[in-house]
Amino acid sequence: MVPHLTTAQTGPLLALEQHILDAMPRIEHWLRQQWLEHGAPFYASVDLRNSGFKLAPVDTNLFPGGFNNLSPDFLPLCVQAAMAAVEKICPEAQRFMLIPENHTRNTFYLQNVAALAIILRQAGLDVRIGSLLPDLAEPMTLELPNGGNLTLEPVRRQGNRLVLDGFNPCAIVLNNDLSGGIPDILKNLEQSVIPPLHAGWAVRRKSNHFAAYNQVADNFADLLGIDQWLLNPYFSTCGEINFHERTGEECLVAKVDDLLTRIRAKYREYDIEHEPFVIVKADAGTYGMGIMTVKSPDDVRGLNRKQRNKMSVVKEGLEVNEVMIQEGIYTFENINEAVAEPVVYMIDHYVVGGFYRVHTGRGVDENLNAPGMHFEPLAFETPCSLPDCAGKPDALPNRFYAYGVVARLALLAAAIELEAEEATA
Amino acid sequence: MVPHLTTAQTGPLLALEQHILDAMPRIEHWLRQQWLEHGAPFYASVDLRNSGFKLAPVDTNLFPGGFNNLSPDFLPLCVQAAMAAVEKICPEAQRFMLIPENHTRNTFYLQNVAALAIILRQAGLDVRIGSLLPDLAEPMTLELPNGGNLTLEPVRRQGNRLVLDGFNPCAIVLNNDLSGGIPDILKNLEQSVIPPLHAGWAVRRKSNHFAAYNQVADNFADLLGIDQWLLNPYFSTCGEINFHERTGEECLVAKVDDLLTRIRAKYREYDIEHEPFVIVKADAGTYGMGIMTVKSPDDVRGLNRKQRNKMSVVKEGLEVNEVMIQEGIYTFENINEAVAEPVVYMIDHYVVGGFYRVHTGRGVDENLNAPGMHFEPLAFETPCSLPDCAGKPDALPNRFYAYGVVARLALLAAAIELEAEEATA
Numbered sequence: 001m002v003p004h005l006t007t008a009q010t011g012p013l014l015a016l017e018q019h020i021l022d023a024m025p026r027i028e029h030w031l032r033q034q035w036l037e038h039g040a041p042f043y044a045s046v047d048l049r050n051s052g053f054k055l056a057p058v059d060t061n062l063f064p065g066g067f068n069n070l071s072p073d074f075l076p077l078c079v080q081a082a083m084a085a086v087e088k089i090c091p092e093a094q095r096f097m098l099i100p101e102n103h104t105r106n107t108f109y110l111q112n113v114a115a116l117a118i119i120l121r122q123a124g125l126d127v128r129i130g131s132l133l134p135d136l137a138e139p140m141t142l143e144l145p146n147g148g149n150l151t152l153e154p155v156r157r158q159g160n161r162l163v164l165d166g167f168n169p170c171a172i173v174l175n176n177d178l179s180g181g182i183p184d185i186l187k188n189l190e191q192s193v194i195p196p197l198h199a200g201w202a203v204r205r206k207s208n209h210f211a212a213y214n215q216v217a218d219n220f221a222d223l224l225g226i227d228q229w230l231l232n233p234y235f236s237t238c239g240e241i242n243f244h245e246r247t248g249e250e251c252l253v254a255k256v257d258d259l260l261t262r263i264r265a266k267y268r269e270y271d272i273e274h275e276p277f278v279i280v281k282a283d284a285g286t287y288g289m290g291i292m293t294v295k296s297p298d299d300v301r302g303l304n305r306k307q308r309n310k311m312s313v314v315k316e317g318l319e320v321n322e323v324m325i326q327e328g329i330y331t332f333e334n335i336n337e338a339v340a341e342p343v344v345y346m347i348d349h350y351v352v353g354g355f356y357r358v359h360t361g362r363g364v365d366e367n368l369n370a371p372g373m374h375f376e377p378l379a380f381e382t383p384c385s386l387p388d389c390a391g392k393p394d395a396l397p398n399r400f401y402a403y404g405v406v407a408r409l410a411l412l413a414a415a416i417e418l419e420a421e422e423a424t425a
Numbered sequence: 426m427v428p429h430l431t432t433a434q435t436g437p438l439l440a441l442e443q444h445i446l447d448a449m450p451r452i453e454h455w456l457r458q459q460w461l462e463h464g465a466p467f468y469a470s471v472d473l474r475n476s477g478f479k480l481a482p483v484d485t486n487l488f489p490g491g492f493n494n495l496s497p498d499f500l501p502l503c504v505q506a507a508m509a510a511v512e513k514i515c516p517e518a519q520r521f522m523l524i525p526e527n528h529t530r531n532t533f534y535l536q537n538v539a540a541l542a543i544i545l546r547q548a549g550l551d552v553r554i555g556s557l558l559p560d561l562a563e564p565m566t567l568e569l570p571n572g573g574n575l576t577l578e579p580v581r582r583q584g585n586r587l588v589l590d591g592f593n594p595c596a597i598v599l600n601n602d603l604s605g606g607i608p609d610i611l612k613n614l615e616q617s618v619i620p621p622l623h624a625g626w627a628v629r630r631k632s633n634h635f636a637a638y639n640q641v642a643d644n645f646a647d648l649l650g651i652d653q654w655l656l657n658p659y660f661s662t663c664g665e666i667n668f669h670e671r672t673g674e675e676c677l678v679a680k681v682d683d684l685l686t687r688i689r690a691k692y693r694e695y696d697i698e699h700e701p702f703v704i705v706k707a708d709a710g711t712y713g714m715g716i717m718t719v720k721s722p723d724d725v726r727g728l729n730r731k732q733r734n735k736m737s738v739v740k741e742g743l744e745v746n747e748v749m750i751q752e753g754i755y756t757f758e759n760i761n762e763a764v765a766e767p768v769v770y771m772i773d774h775y776v777v778g779g780f781y782r783v784h785t786g787r788g789v790d791e792n793l794n795a796p797g798m799h800f801e802p803l804a805f806e807t808p809c810s811l812p813d814c815a816g817k818p819d820a821l822p823n824r825f826y827a828y829g830v831v832a833r834l835a836l837l838a839a840a841i842e843l844e845a846e847e848a849t850a
Binding site: 024025026027028029031032033035036073074075076077079080081083084086087091092093094095121122123124125126350383385386387389 | 509
């Protein structure tokens with residue numbers, strides 16, 4: 001069971017997928033060169049959108065949830081990739097403390113933490129879960145819907161080390177995106193912190209990521225001799241916006257107008273008969289809060305109080321005053337009339353699986369990773385590493401291969417982005 | 426469908442498997458340290474024997490055949506491991522020439538070559554098959570029993586490079602064990618040769634491998650606090666044997682006697698009520714030619730002409746004058762009354778699968794990889810990387826994990842052996 005593209009305008013995408021298939025050994029060779037120069041993040045997931053005329057990343061998560069949504073068949077791939085990642089980043093490490101988000105009621109998220117712990121344990125590490133929950137004094141065991149359970153233990157600081165009772169880990173693996181800022185307890189640790197603190201939303205900016213992606217997509221498009229727009233969404237930014245005080249609105253209106261004009265030109269070039277749109281979102285932050293779908297500059301002029309409230313706060317109270325305006329990409333992948341968005345998972349620079357977010361209640365031009373959103377995960381049935389180069393470009397293993405390639409381009413952008421952050425940190 | 430152990434004497438093995446399970450994170454940590462110091466061979470397969478009281482490698486093949494016998498479910502693991510191997514050994518390479526054995530009639534072997542080519546192609550390499558067949562003037566396409574086909578092309582030497590028509594590869598991957606010596610055409614190439622020429626039987630000696638394994642098994646047994654004999658077969662060697670001229674026989678008789686005495690002492694220590702035996706085989710060479718099962722020194726005294734002929738020549742005419750005498754290990758794994766011997770496959774230092782050689786016509790004390798031997802491959806159903814540490818030591822994932830650990834010990838021995846060969850080359 002897989003989603004089908006429900007647009008007639010698949011010409012450019014089939015051409016792109018065929019280019020990717022034809023260039024497969026060149027692409028893998030080029031990626032090998034890139035990974036010699038840039039260290040891949042420990043893990044990541046990339047949200048893709050597939051409009052039939054364009055296939056592009058729209059979000060790259062460096063603290064991925066959702067490992068529980070991957071097909072169990074891919075567990076050995078995850079374990080092998082985790083072994084490779086550990087070898088590169090901290091080969092001496094034997095004990096990992098995994099620090100998750102503070103969501104004790106989100107059992108879907110907790111199943112992700114349990115899945116991650118299993119992957120790391122099968123890779124040969126001693127793993128325990130350290131929680132930053134402020135009122136956790138004793139270990140707490142939570143039951144999971146799939147029958148398993150998860151024990152959270154209170155993290156203590158001992159000098160410049162984080163410990164649990166009777167457990168002095170060699171490294172700290174974060175599955176907490178630091179949207180609320182970097183807690184003092186995590187600062188200046190002598191243990192390795194993976195991914196580094198500057199990969200969290202306290203430091204990271206989406207616009208830096210997509211600026212790095214511009215560079216990656218440009219080089220990749222050169223390699224294939226294609227228009228990079230086919231896999232790269234336009235974007236721009238406005239700093240110094242205050243939705244509450246209604247400052248910076250003119251910047252937003254002008255940038256939206258400019259972006260829509262550029263997209264309209266591209267739609268004309270490719271004979272695309274859809275209405276261009278852009279997504280306005282916080283430049284820092286996650287979980288799809290503070291996200292708007294915008295089809296006209298008027299949509300962001302004179303926002304009402306409800307809209308302004310929605311836009312001004314993201315997760316854990318981090319206030320929005322920088323926004324990114326990103327070209328919207330239609331999702332024309334559908335399954336049983338529900339919209340489906342692929343999410344690709346990577347450990348080190350290996351694609352280890354993915355799933356579709358299948359959502360019945362949302363439109364083709366809306367963000368599918370929004371608060372309170374309910375989606376059904378549909379695991380990729382086959383891996384992303386086994387293209388059938390003699391087959392049709394939209395045969396399933398080939399579409400998945402294309403997904404894996406575009407996801408790795410976003411991963412490479414994240415690597416470049418983190419290097420730049422590290423240099424300025 | 427999996428083989429069952431058909432001996433009552435499983436006590437020591439269950440204890441060994443339990444030790445391995447309990448120490449799993451320590452084992453993986455220790456292996457990570459080893460791979461920091463020693464580069465894993467590009468690929469390898471290890472023949473194991475499981476007697477219920479002992480689990481040990483008896484042969485390590487650095488030019489493995491049989492990739493076609495692995496479960497197709499493990500292909501993604503093979504591809505991912507091949508990507509890692511290529512990155513380490515020759516990240517710049519884009520085009521590989523794969524040089525197989527000169528067996529054009531052995532369609533089982535040719536299917537292995539085709540399987541290897543698929544793995545390397547899916548890892549993103551341009552792969553063509555270069556043949557050393559002396560009378561091959563034109564490309565030759567062979568039909569395979571599984572419906573595929575394989576095109577062999579004549580290898581040409583251009584200066585210090587090997588090429589095919591219109592194909593100038595970056596690296597040469599050997600799947601030819603050089604039993605007949607190193608052909609001139611392979612000498613002093615400027616291209617990388619993988620594995621290196623000194624991994625071939627023209628240079629390699631089984632006794633060097635098992636001497637390195639002694640060291641590895643000793644360290645590993647220390648780590649676990651166990652008797653290394655449980656995973657290490659005794660061995661010794663005789664140089665300067667000439668079976669035709671009947672010289673060196675006394676050495677062989679004395680060494681056999683000594684080895685049987687040492688095994689008998691161990692059998693008494695562990696209350697094992699089987700008859701000790703040793704295997705006499707060529708110290709260089711492969712394909713199970715020149716192999717004898719010996720239960721008494723008398724068995725190697727006064728060999729008749731037929732026996733001497735059998736022992737004096739191995740593959741491609743390489744003459745035996747050095748032999749290894751190795752402790753025989755019973756195979757008490759049985760399936761439908763047939764003897765089954767596990768073979769574990771690795772690419773780089775990752776275990777990527779395995780299968781059982783299932784053989785109806787042979788005894789528990791015979792070599793199962795002998796000339797003209799017909800076996801049914803039975804692919805491992807589950808990977809070797811997913812132990813269930815809370816489960817029973819002989820639960821399937823746990824037995825496979827133990828196989829993968831012991832196979833990696835042999836792989837580590839091969840790495841150390843090749844380093845020593847390289848230093849003296």
